Amino acid sequence: xxxxxxxxDDARRNIDRLVxxxxxxxxxxxxxRVGKPDVAEDMVQDALLAALQSWQxxxxxxxxxxxxxxxxxxKILDFFRRNSRREDVDDETWRTEYFNKSRHxxxxxxxxxxxxxxxxxxxxxxxxxxxxxxxxxxxxxxxFVMREIEGCSSEEVCKHLEISQTNLWVRLHRARLQLRRCLxxxxxx
Amino acid sequence: xxxxxxxxxxxxSQERQLNGAERCALSFHLLxxxxxxxxxxxxxxxxxxxxxxxxxxxxxxxxxxxxxxxxSGEMRGRISKEIHEKLDST
Ligand SMILES: [Zn+2]
Numbered sequence: 001x002x003x004x005x006x007x008x009d010d011a012r013r014n015i016d017r018l019v020x021x022x023x024x025x026x027x028x029x030x031x032x033r034v035g036k037p038d039v040a041e042d043m044v045q046d047a048l049l050a051a052l053q054s055w056q057x058x059x060x061x062x063x064x065x066x067x068x069x070x071x072x073x074x075k076i077l078d079f080f081r082r083n084s085r086r087e088d089v090d091d092e093t094w095r096t097e098y099f100n101k102s103r104h105x106x107x108x109x110x111x112x113x114x115x116x117x118x119x120x121x122x123x124x125x126x127x128x129x130x131x132x133x134x135x136x137x138x139x140x141x142x143x144f145v146m147r148e149i150e151g152c153s154s155e156e157v158c159k160h161l162e163i164s165q166t167n168l169w170v171r172l173h174r175a176r177l178q179l180r181r182c183l184x185x186x187x188x189x
Numbered sequence: 190x191x192x193x194x195x196x197x198x199x200x201x202s203q204e205r206q207l208n209g210a211e212r213c214a215l216s217f218h219l220l221x222x223x224x225x226x227x228x229x230x231x232x233x234x235x236x237x238x239x240x241x242x243x244x245x246x247x248x249x250x251x252x253x254x255x256x257x258x259x260x261s262g263e264m265r266g267r268i269s270k271e272i273h274e275k276l277d278s279t
Contacts, residue, residue, distance in 0.1 A: 069245040103191035120241035148239040173200040
Protein backbone atom coordinates (compact mmCIF):
# COMPACT_ATOMS: atom_id res chain seq x y z
CA UNK A 1 0.00 0.00 0.00
CA UNK A 2 2.97 2.27 0.45
CA UNK A 3 2.69 3.38 -3.15
CA UNK A 4 -0.58 5.12 -2.36
CA UNK A 5 0.76 6.96 0.66
CA UNK A 6 1.52 10.60 0.45
CA UNK A 7 5.25 11.11 1.03
CA UNK A 8 4.53 12.99 4.22
CA ASP A 9 2.79 9.94 5.72
CA ASP A 10 5.75 7.85 4.87
CA ALA A 11 7.94 10.34 6.70
CA ARG A 12 5.58 10.58 9.63
CA ARG A 13 5.89 6.91 10.35
CA ASN A 14 9.59 7.44 10.77
CA ILE A 15 9.50 10.28 13.26
CA ASP A 16 9.60 8.38 16.51
CA ARG A 17 12.06 5.84 15.26
CA LEU A 18 14.44 8.55 14.00
CA VAL A 19 14.12 10.58 17.18
CA UNK A 20 14.71 7.57 19.40
CA UNK A 21 17.64 6.20 17.48
CA UNK A 22 19.58 9.35 16.73
CA UNK A 23 18.80 12.16 19.17
CA UNK A 24 21.64 11.47 21.61
CA UNK A 25 24.38 11.22 19.02
CA UNK A 26 23.12 14.26 17.11
CA UNK A 27 22.80 16.24 20.32
CA UNK A 28 26.30 15.54 21.54
CA UNK A 29 27.66 16.37 18.07
CA UNK A 30 25.80 19.69 18.13
CA UNK A 31 26.59 20.53 21.75
CA UNK A 32 30.34 20.22 21.19
CA ARG A 33 30.03 22.82 18.43
CA VAL A 34 27.46 25.31 19.66
CA GLY A 35 28.08 25.05 23.41
CA LYS A 36 24.59 25.90 24.63
CA PRO A 37 22.21 23.02 25.39
CA ASP A 38 19.08 24.86 24.20
CA VAL A 39 20.72 25.86 20.92
CA ALA A 40 22.01 22.33 20.41
CA GLU A 41 18.54 20.90 20.96
CA ASP A 42 17.05 23.36 18.45
CA MET A 43 19.67 22.37 15.90
CA VAL A 44 18.84 18.69 16.34
CA GLN A 45 15.14 19.37 15.98
CA ASP A 46 15.67 21.47 12.83
CA ALA A 47 17.89 18.79 11.35
CA LEU A 48 15.44 15.97 12.04
CA LEU A 49 12.56 18.00 10.64
CA ALA A 50 14.53 18.83 7.50
CA ALA A 51 15.42 15.16 7.16
CA LEU A 52 11.79 14.09 7.34
CA GLN A 53 10.74 16.74 4.85
CA SER A 54 13.30 15.53 2.35
CA TRP A 55 12.83 11.87 3.19
CA GLN A 56 12.63 10.91 -0.51
CA UNK A 57 16.06 12.28 -1.19
CA UNK A 58 17.70 9.90 1.24
CA UNK A 59 19.33 7.55 -1.19
CA UNK A 60 20.21 4.93 1.34
CA UNK A 61 23.73 4.65 0.00
CA UNK A 62 25.12 6.11 3.18
CA UNK A 63 23.99 5.21 6.66
CA UNK A 64 21.01 7.06 8.03
CA UNK A 65 23.18 8.46 10.82
CA UNK A 66 25.74 9.86 8.39
CA UNK A 67 22.98 11.43 6.32
CA UNK A 68 21.49 13.07 9.42
CA UNK A 69 24.86 14.35 10.65
CA UNK A 70 25.40 15.91 7.21
CA UNK A 71 22.13 17.82 7.52
CA UNK A 72 22.91 18.80 11.11
CA UNK A 73 26.35 20.04 10.17
CA UNK A 74 24.82 22.34 7.53
CA LYS A 75 22.34 23.66 10.06
CA ILE A 76 25.15 24.46 12.49
CA LEU A 77 27.23 26.28 9.89
CA ASP A 78 24.13 28.26 8.85
CA PHE A 79 23.59 29.17 12.47
CA PHE A 80 27.20 30.38 12.74
CA ARG A 81 26.80 32.53 9.66
CA ARG A 82 23.53 34.05 10.79
CA ASN A 83 25.00 34.85 14.18
CA SER A 84 28.41 35.93 13.03
CA ARG A 85 29.79 38.96 14.84
CA ARG A 86 31.64 40.73 12.10
CA GLU A 87 33.20 43.54 14.08
CA ASP A 88 36.92 43.56 14.82
CA VAL A 89 37.80 42.25 18.23
CA ASP A 90 40.07 44.13 20.55
CA ASP A 91 43.58 42.86 20.06
CA GLU A 92 45.10 43.87 23.36
CA THR A 93 43.18 42.60 26.39
CA TRP A 94 44.82 39.20 26.13
CA ARG A 95 48.21 40.69 26.98
CA THR A 96 47.29 41.69 30.51
CA GLU A 97 45.09 38.65 30.98
CA TYR A 98 47.82 36.13 30.23
CA PHE A 99 51.12 38.04 30.59
CA ASN A 100 52.67 40.08 33.39
CA LYS A 101 54.38 43.46 33.16
CA SER A 102 57.65 41.97 32.02
CA ARG A 103 55.65 40.16 29.33
CA HIS A 104 56.22 36.68 30.67
CA UNK A 105 53.49 34.10 31.12
CA UNK A 106 51.28 34.46 34.17
CA UNK A 107 50.21 30.81 33.91
CA UNK A 108 52.28 27.91 35.03
CA UNK A 109 52.75 25.68 32.06
CA UNK A 110 52.54 21.98 32.85
CA UNK A 111 53.68 19.12 30.70
CA UNK A 112 50.59 17.44 29.34
CA UNK A 113 51.32 13.78 29.67
CA UNK A 114 48.64 12.03 27.69
CA UNK A 115 48.02 10.46 24.35
CA UNK A 116 45.61 12.64 22.36
CA UNK A 117 44.08 9.64 20.58
CA UNK A 118 43.07 7.91 23.80
CA UNK A 119 42.09 11.11 25.55
CA UNK A 120 39.70 12.09 22.76
CA UNK A 121 37.60 9.05 23.62
CA UNK A 122 37.63 9.59 27.37
CA UNK A 123 34.12 10.59 28.43
CA UNK A 124 35.24 12.63 31.43
CA UNK A 125 37.74 14.54 29.35
CA UNK A 126 35.11 15.17 26.69
CA UNK A 127 32.89 16.70 29.32
CA UNK A 128 35.68 19.04 30.48
CA UNK A 129 36.55 19.97 26.91
CA UNK A 130 32.92 20.68 26.15
CA UNK A 131 32.65 22.96 29.18
CA UNK A 132 35.86 24.77 28.25
CA UNK A 133 34.68 25.33 24.67
CA UNK A 134 31.43 26.64 26.04
CA UNK A 135 33.31 29.25 28.06
CA UNK A 136 34.74 30.80 24.90
CA UNK A 137 32.78 33.88 23.93
CA UNK A 138 30.67 33.41 20.83
CA UNK A 139 32.89 35.69 18.83
CA UNK A 140 35.86 33.38 19.34
CA UNK A 141 34.04 30.08 19.55
CA UNK A 142 32.50 30.02 16.08
CA UNK A 143 35.78 30.72 14.32
CA PHE A 144 37.63 28.30 16.56
CA VAL A 145 35.15 25.45 16.13
CA MET A 146 35.12 25.85 12.35
CA ARG A 147 38.88 25.96 12.15
CA GLU A 148 39.82 23.25 14.67
CA ILE A 149 36.90 20.85 14.88
CA GLU A 150 35.50 21.13 11.37
CA GLY A 151 38.97 21.55 9.90
CA CYS A 152 38.00 24.37 7.53
CA SER A 153 40.86 26.41 6.09
CA SER A 154 41.49 29.97 7.33
CA GLU A 155 40.11 31.24 4.02
CA GLU A 156 36.91 29.22 4.32
CA VAL A 157 36.30 30.44 7.86
CA CYS A 158 36.83 34.10 6.89
CA LYS A 159 34.52 33.79 3.92
CA HIS A 160 31.81 32.00 5.86
CA LEU A 161 31.81 34.37 8.83
CA GLU A 162 32.59 37.41 6.66
CA ILE A 163 35.54 38.50 8.76
CA SER A 164 39.06 39.55 7.77
CA GLN A 165 42.07 37.29 8.14
CA THR A 166 43.71 39.49 10.75
CA ASN A 167 40.48 39.41 12.69
CA LEU A 168 40.40 35.62 12.46
CA TRP A 169 43.97 35.30 13.72
CA VAL A 170 43.19 37.46 16.76
CA ARG A 171 40.17 35.32 17.56
CA LEU A 172 42.04 32.06 17.20
CA HIS A 173 44.98 33.29 19.25
CA ARG A 174 42.71 34.32 22.11
CA ALA A 175 40.66 31.16 21.92
CA ARG A 176 43.81 29.05 22.14
CA LEU A 177 45.12 30.95 25.16
CA GLN A 178 41.81 30.55 26.93
CA LEU A 179 41.19 26.92 26.06
CA ARG A 180 44.72 25.98 27.06
CA ARG A 181 44.33 27.57 30.46
CA CYS A 182 40.94 26.00 30.99
CA LEU A 183 42.10 22.50 30.08
CA UNK A 184 45.18 22.79 32.24
CA UNK A 185 43.22 23.95 35.28
CA UNK A 186 40.40 21.49 34.91
CA UNK A 187 42.07 18.41 33.56
CA UNK A 188 45.85 18.39 33.65
CA UNK A 189 46.36 19.78 37.16
CA UNK B 190 61.18 38.91 21.62
CA UNK B 191 59.06 38.38 24.73
CA UNK B 192 56.62 35.60 25.57
CA UNK B 193 53.51 37.59 24.61
CA UNK B 194 54.81 38.16 21.10
CA UNK B 195 56.08 34.61 20.87
CA UNK B 196 52.69 33.17 21.86
CA UNK B 197 51.07 35.20 19.10
CA UNK B 198 53.51 33.96 16.47
CA UNK B 199 53.17 30.36 17.67
CA UNK B 200 49.44 30.66 17.12
CA UNK B 201 49.90 32.42 13.77
CA SER B 202 52.25 29.71 12.60
CA GLN B 203 49.23 27.39 12.61
CA GLU B 204 47.52 29.78 10.19
CA ARG B 205 50.13 31.20 7.87
CA GLN B 206 53.71 31.03 6.76
CA LEU B 207 55.76 33.28 9.08
CA ASN B 208 58.14 35.64 7.32
CA GLY B 209 61.91 35.28 7.66
CA ALA B 210 62.34 37.79 10.46
CA GLU B 211 59.46 36.30 12.44
CA ARG B 212 60.75 32.76 12.04
CA CYS B 213 64.19 33.81 13.11
CA ALA B 214 63.07 35.70 16.20
CA LEU B 215 60.67 32.95 17.22
CA SER B 216 63.15 30.11 16.95
CA PHE B 217 65.63 32.11 18.99
CA HIS B 218 63.03 32.75 21.66
CA LEU B 219 62.04 29.08 21.73
CA LEU B 220 65.67 28.11 22.27
CA UNK B 221 65.84 30.09 25.46
CA UNK B 222 62.24 29.84 26.73
CA UNK B 223 60.95 26.56 28.12
CA UNK B 224 57.48 27.93 28.79
CA UNK B 225 56.85 28.91 25.19
CA UNK B 226 58.20 25.56 24.03
CA UNK B 227 55.54 23.92 26.18
CA UNK B 228 52.90 26.25 24.83
CA UNK B 229 53.81 25.29 21.30
CA UNK B 230 53.52 21.60 22.17
CA UNK B 231 50.19 22.12 23.86
CA UNK B 232 48.72 23.91 20.85
CA UNK B 233 49.70 20.96 18.70
CA UNK B 234 48.12 18.66 21.24
CA UNK B 235 44.88 20.67 21.23
CA UNK B 236 44.75 20.72 17.45
CA UNK B 237 45.15 16.97 17.33
CA UNK B 238 42.52 16.22 19.92
CA UNK B 239 39.99 18.66 18.43
CA UNK B 240 40.41 17.17 14.99
CA UNK B 241 39.32 13.82 16.47
CA UNK B 242 35.94 15.37 17.13
CA UNK B 243 35.36 16.06 13.45
CA UNK B 244 34.33 12.50 12.75
CA UNK B 245 30.64 11.74 13.46
CA UNK B 246 31.78 8.30 14.64
CA UNK B 247 33.33 10.02 17.64
CA UNK B 248 29.84 10.66 18.99
CA UNK B 249 28.41 7.19 18.84
CA UNK B 250 29.77 5.66 22.00
CA UNK B 251 30.23 8.71 24.17
CA UNK B 252 26.82 10.18 23.37
CA UNK B 253 24.74 8.23 25.83
CA UNK B 254 27.24 8.66 28.65
CA UNK B 255 27.35 12.42 28.17
CA UNK B 256 23.62 12.97 28.66
CA UNK B 257 21.71 11.35 31.48
CA UNK B 258 18.87 9.00 30.73
CA UNK B 259 16.06 11.17 32.11
CA UNK B 260 17.26 14.34 30.34
CA SER B 261 17.59 12.48 27.12
CA GLY B 262 14.11 10.95 27.43
CA GLU B 263 12.58 14.37 28.03
CA MET B 264 14.45 15.83 25.10
CA ARG B 265 13.27 13.06 22.77
CA GLY B 266 9.72 13.74 23.90
CA ARG B 267 9.99 17.47 23.24
CA ILE B 268 11.61 17.04 19.85
CA SER B 269 9.15 14.45 18.69
CA LYS B 270 6.16 16.55 19.79
CA GLU B 271 7.50 19.68 18.04
CA ILE B 272 8.18 17.79 14.84
CA HIS B 273 4.68 16.27 14.78
CA GLU B 274 3.20 19.73 15.26
CA LYS B 275 5.32 21.32 12.56
CA LEU B 276 4.53 18.60 10.05
CA ASP B 277 0.83 18.93 10.87
CA SER B 278 0.89 22.66 10.22
CA THR B 279 2.47 22.31 6.77
ZN1 LIG C 1 58.56 32.65 26.12
